[in-house]
Each structure stands twice: as structure tokens, then as C-alpha cells.
Amino acid sequence: MKKTHDKLSRDLRDFLDLSPTPFHATEQLSKLLMSGGYQKLHEEEEWILKKGGRYFVVRNDSSLIAFVMGHSDPLKHGLRIAGAHTDSPCLMIKPNPDITKNGYLQLGVEVYGGALLNPWFDRDLSIAGRIIFQKSSGVLETKLIDFKRPVAIIPSLAIHLDRDANKNRSVNAQTDIPPILMRTKNKRNFRQILEENFLSMGEKVLDYELSLYDFQKASNIGINGEFPVSARLDNLLSCYVAAKAISAADGKHNCVLVCSDHEEIGSVSSSGSDGPFLESVLERMVGNDLIRDRVMRRSLFISCDSAHAMHPNYKSMHDDRHQPIINEGPVIKVNVKQRYATNSITSSIFKKICSDAGIPLQTFVSRSDIGCGSTIGPIVSARLGIPTLDVGIPQLAMHSCRETAGVRDPNFLEKGLIKFFDYQEPLAITNR
Numbered sequence: 001m002k003k004t005h006d007k008l009s010r011d012l013r014d015f016l017d018l019s020p021t022p023f024h025a026t027e028q029l030s031k032l033l034m035s036g037g038y039q040k041l042h043e044e045e046e047w048i049l050k051k052g053g054r055y056f057v058v059r060n061d062s063s064l065i066a067f068v069m070g071h072s073d074p075l076k077h078g079l080r081i082a083g084a085h086t087d088s089p090c091l092m093i094k095p096n097p098d099i100t101k102n103g104y105l106q107l108g109v110e111v112y113g114g115a116l117l118n119p120w121f122d123r124d125l126s127i128a129g130r131i132i133f134q135k136s137s138g139v140l141e142t143k144l145i146d147f148k149r150p151v152a153i154i155p156s157l158a159i160h161l162d163r164d165a166n167k168n169r170s171v172n173a174q175t176d177i178p179p180i181l182m183r184t185k186n187k188r189n190f191r192q193i194l195e196e197n198f199l200s201m202g203e204k205v206l207d208y209e210l211s212l213y214d215f216q217k218a219s220n221i222g223i224n225g226e227f228p229v230s231a232r233l234d235n236l237l238s239c240y241v242a243a244k245a246i247s248a249a250d251g252k253h254n255c256v257l258v259c260s261d262h263e264e265i266g267s268v269s270s271s272g273s274d275g276p277f278l279e280s281v282l283e284r285m286v287g288n289d290l291i292r293d294r295v296m297r298r299s300l301f302i303s304c305d306s307a308h309a310m311h312p313n314y315k316s317m318h319d320d321r322h323q324p325i326i327n328e329g330p331v332i333k334v335n336v337k338q339r340y341a342t343n344s345i346t347s348s349i350f351k352k353i354c355s356d357a358g359i360p361l362q363t364f365v366s367r368s369d370i371g372c373g374s375t376i377g378p379i380v381s382a383r384l385g386i387p388t389l390d391v392g393i394p395q396l397a398m399h400s401c402r403e404t405a406g407v408r409d410p411n412f413l414e415k416g417l418i419k420f421f422d423y424q425e426p427l428a429i430t431n432r
Helices: 002-017 022-035 190-198 233-247 277-286 289-297 344-356 376-384 409-422
Strands: 039-041 054-059 063-068 079-085 090-101 104-112 125-134 140-146 180-183 204-214 219-221 227-230 254-260 300-304 331-333 362-364 388-392
Touching: 002 022, 002 219, 002 227, 002 233, 002 409, 022 039, 022 054, 022 063, 022 125, 022 140, 022 233, 022 254, 063 233, 063 277, 079 233, 079 277, 079 376, 079 409, 090 190, 125 190, 140 190, 190 204, 227 233, 233 254, 233 300, 233 409, 254 277, 254 376, 277 289, 277 376, 300 344, 300 376, 300 409, 331 344, 344 388, 344 409, 376 388
Parallel strands: 039 054, 079 254, 079 300, 300 388, 331 362
Antiparallel strands: 054 063, 063 254, 090 104, 090 204, 104 180, 125 140, 125 204, 219 227, 331 388
């Protein structure tokens, strides 16, 4: 078992290091799926799907749906769908970012998602994302870029100039976090820097979607190496584990993996979970709205997103009876306001699946006087009318640029999802 954990942990760290943005994560997921025999499709083309076929499709370079055309009848056995999201809170570079003050070239940035801002100070930062450029011939092309080295920093204000820094320091997202890129005495700007580093002579940057990221590599820490620590564990860890699981599916049933962008900002986009991407793929898989609606009633959607592990320094922030522990198994997430889509039926089905596979489970419910986040689960459930479960791997420092999880939990989740994709029993409970 330890060797399995070690391999999954090494592969996960490599994936995280190669995925500084949703664009890069989707590229890496595509490579993983192709190595497992999946064929890439394109939305603008006709699809000829065959029983036993394995396929995937990408939208906006940042969202991906993979699926297995199983041999079972979806009207009888439904679909087994797992979902996660490719985006993470970060600092996005503004379209006209250049700020010149006292000989420094800084970048204007906008906070993407609910980021913890204090951890971004005094870190080695790099830049990655997608650029759109015009070739010397006039043709427009896209390109994924990554400086792959530290190029920026957001220095803290020295405590001598802010004596209350350890008591009451707030962060102004407009004025306090523009990173320093370089010293400059000329009119050199950010777009010129992009062209010098990533384009050929005569090519011109027209636009971009770029973000800063913490350059420190993923690692396992702790005396026993039991804590994976990295940026973007929320939610690339789930994307990677779910992709590995669907690659290992036996192919009997119709299975789907959806990895959506823009979850951290509400999912309202053409490539987000509140957009039409998943529905359009399902229609191509199983047929028109009427057939799809019948199939959904026999299906199950598992929304995989990070869960709040109990923080030993802030134990009082958790409900006394619901305190997930790292390395003690995946967490079923419950919320009566439907911020999570779990209900007693979907929870019971997953508990049986995990019990059959020998996988421990935990449960998270927020304190009644503290709100909770949400996931793609309620969105997909509402759009499709599909029974849904929210589950996640427990972690600390969620939405920091450096998050902490457990080395055993990804393996537990992978085993659970493989069992789910291959599950032979109905994904429903009979009323009596």
C-alpha cells in the first residue's frame, strides 16, 4: 500500500508543478487521458461514437470532459459522472498592467476567486497562462506560456513602518498587492517582455489571460512525509485523481469525467458548470432531452472538491461532531441550504460503495453559526436533475497559495471512484 501511495503522490506532485493555470492543467489532463487510450474529439465536428470507445473533448483550453461509451444500457444503468474544477484562487494580470513608480515596473493585478491574500507576500512568483498573438502573416494564434522561473515578488511592508502589523494588518487588493517585476529606466512594458520571451520577430501580443503563481514546487512534508503541500490542491488534486480513476474504469458502464473552469467565481461561463458544456456532451452520448432526462434519474453525479480538515490551532471553528482529519479518508459534505448537493440517498449509495471497497469515510457539516463554501455539485444537480453527492479530500489552508493535504487520502478517493465507475449494482434505492 505504501508504494501505491508513494507513486500516486509523486505523480500528483509532477502534475501540480506542470499545471500553474487551468489551461496547463487541461493540457496535462489531456496527455494523461491520451496515454490511457482516450481519443480527442472536437465540438465543431460530427462525432461517431462506438461502444467501448473512450473519448474526451476540451472547451476554451481550460475545461475538459472525458467519457466512456460503456456496453450497458444507460436507460437501465444510468451514467456514473464525477466532476471537479480546474481553476484556483490566484492573482490575474490586468489588460493594461504597467505601473511605474520610482523606477520600479509593477503589474496591476485582479484577485480571482476568494484568495487568502497574506500568503502571497514575500514569495517567489512566476507568470503563466494563455496569450493570443498575431503572426507576421497576420494570422492569429494561441499559445500557452510559462516563465518557469521566479520573475516577480510582492514585498511586505517592514514592521518598523507598521508596528501593528501582527495585530491588525488588512490587505487592499488595489494598492497593496501589485508585484514588482523589475527596475526600469525606460518605457519597456509588460507586453514587450512577453514578446521578447515567447514570440518570434514580427509577432505581436494582442491579448492574454495570465496569472501569477507561487513558484515553489509541490512537496511532501512532515517527519514521515505524510502531508502533500502545494499550490492549487483545491481542486487540481481532485481533477487528477478522478482522471486516473476513469482511466482505470473497466468500460462496462457509461462513465463521465467533467473538469470545469470558473468554479471559484460562480461557474457562470460557457466552459463553467453553469454553462451548457456538459449538457451538450451528454446529448451526443445518450440522445435528446427526453431520453437524457430518463437517464439522469438512474445516474449519479459525484462532485469532488476539497473539504475543510480540522485545524488543530482553530478546533473551535468546527462543529464538535464533524471534524475531518487528514489521512482518515474522503469527506462527505452536507449542508441543509444546498450549498452542497448531498442527500441521504446519494450519501448512502456512496457509503455502500466505499464500504465494499474498504475505504474509510468522514462527514463535514459547518458550524451552524458559520457559512460554508459551495461546489459544482448543486449547479450540475439543478441543471440536470441528477442525484448528486459532494465529497472531497480534507485539507488545511484552503484558498492559500500553499495548501496542505494528506498522502493517503488521494489513494482512498481514487479507489472509491474506480469502484463507483465499475459499480455493478443500481445507483438508486427502491422505495417500499
